Amino acid sequence: GAGVSQSPSNKVTEKGKDVELRCDPISGHTALYWYRQSLGQGLEFLIYFQGNSAPDKSGLPSDRFSAERTGGSVSTLTIQRTQQEDSAVYLCASSKGSNEKLFFGSGTQLSVL
Amino acid sequence: GENVEQHPSTLSVQEGDSAVIKCTYSDSASNYFPWYKQELGKGPQLIIDIRSNVGEKKDQRIAVTLNKTAKHFSLHITETQPEDSAVYFCAALYSGTYKYIFGTGTRLKVLA
Numbered sequence: 314g315a316g317v318s319q320s321p322s323n324k325v326t327e328k329g330k331d332v333e334l335r336c337d338p339i340s341g342h343t344a345l346y347w348y349r350q351s352l353g354q355g356l357e358f359l360i361y362f363q364g365n366s367a368p369d370k371s372g373l374p375s376d377r378f379s380a381e382r383t384g385g386s387v388s389t390l391t392i393q394r395t396q397q398e399d400s401a402v403y404l405c406a407s408s409k410g411s412n413e414k415l416f417f418g419s420g421t422q423l424s425v426l
Numbered sequence: 427g428e429n430v431e432q433h434p435s436t437l438s439v440q441e442g443d444s445a446v447i448k449c450t451y452s453d454s455a456s457n458y459f460p461w462y463k464q465e466l467g468k469g470p471q472l473i474i475d476i477r478s479n480v481g482e483k484k485d486q487r488i489a490v491t492l493n494k495t496a497k498h499f500s501l502h503i504t505e506t507q508p509e510d511s512a513v514y515f516c517a518a519l520y521s522g523t524y525k526y527i528f529g530t531g532t533r534l535k536v537l538a
Contacts (some may be wrong), residue, residue, distance in 0.1 A: 317469075344524060355515065355530040356470075363524065404469055411524035412458060415517075417469035 315339070317418035319405050325424045326395055334390040334421045338407030345388050346415070347380055348404040356404065362388060363411060395425045428453045430518050432529025439506050440537050447532045449516035450498040456527075458519040459499045461490060464531075465512045474501070506536045 318337040326332050338345050347359040358372040362382040373379070377395075382388040392399055402420040429452040439445050451459075457478040462470035476483045476490045476499065483490050487506075492499040503510055516529040 319469075346524075346526075356528040358525065361524055369524075406469075412519060412522075414472060414475065415460065415526060416472065417462070419467075419469045 317405055317407050317416055319403075319418035319421050321421060322419065323422045323424075325426065327426055328397060329394055331391065331393045332395055332423065334392075334403050334405075334423070336388045336390070336405030336407075336418060338386065338388070338405070339416060341409065342407035342416075343385065343410055344408045344413070345382060346406045346408075347388070347390050348406065349374075350402045350404055350420070352401070359390070359403075392423075395423075397425050399423060400425045428456070428518070428520055428525070428527045430516060430527045430529045432516050432532060434532060435530065436533045436535070438535045438537060441506060441508060443506055445501075445503045445506055445510070445534055445536075447501045447514055447516070447534070448498060449500070449518075449529050450496075451518040451527070452497070453518065453520050453527075454494075454497060455521040456518040457521040459490070459492060460517050460519075460526075461488075461501050462515045462517070463512045464515065470515055503534075506534075508536050508538050510534060511536045 320335045343364045345362040348356040360380045361369040377393045380390045404420045406415045406417045408415045431450045460475035463473045464470040487504045489502040513531045515531050517526045
């Protein structure tokens with residue numbers, strides 16, 4: 314079946330603009346994660362959704378970052394008033410549940426000029 | 427808190443040689459250890475994983491070993507090929523939680 318789908322694959326924006334990044338998890342996967350990967354760095358946890366439970370937002374770096382997951386499927390990560398330090402690859406991943414294999418999308422490369 | 431250290435950060439091997447990447451975790455309750463391969467411009471792809479009730483797992487040229495006492499696990503790639511060149515990440519999942527802690531990655535270069 315289809316894997317985790319992210320869009321857009323690339324996004325170039327100007328400093329101060331808002332951006333929305335989309336993630337379509339694998340069908341039937343109840344857990345969804347967002348990670349940030351800066352150039353040459355590891356994976357930084359941002360937020361976790363599991364079913365209808367309250368999300369774990371503990372990794373969001375500032376209040377300019379928010380995410381939602383509608384209907385337990387598609388998720389959108391929103392960054393308001395983007396800054397140059399927000400430039401990174403934003404990765405989405407999903408799994409059947411906690412303690413299950415994690416599958417990643419190809420990511421969105423965000424460049425803030 | 428939970429931490430995963432990964433070594434080396436870069437590794438160059440001749441085609442046909444073996445490559446070994448090592449990770450150490452801090453939380454003794456961690457019970458699931460996946461390895462991911464990330465090629466340029468792509469997301470991490472799960473290549474092999476191991477749970478804490480086994481010591482070794484193999485899949486063709488790839489194997490993972492786990493030493494729970496020492497809290498470390500390793501990825502072994504034999505008969506390396508140029509297409510093995512990528513960044514490899516280890517991770518540990520803390521038992522009963524959903525939080526994956528990732529290593530900082532190893533850039534593997536296989537020289538033809």
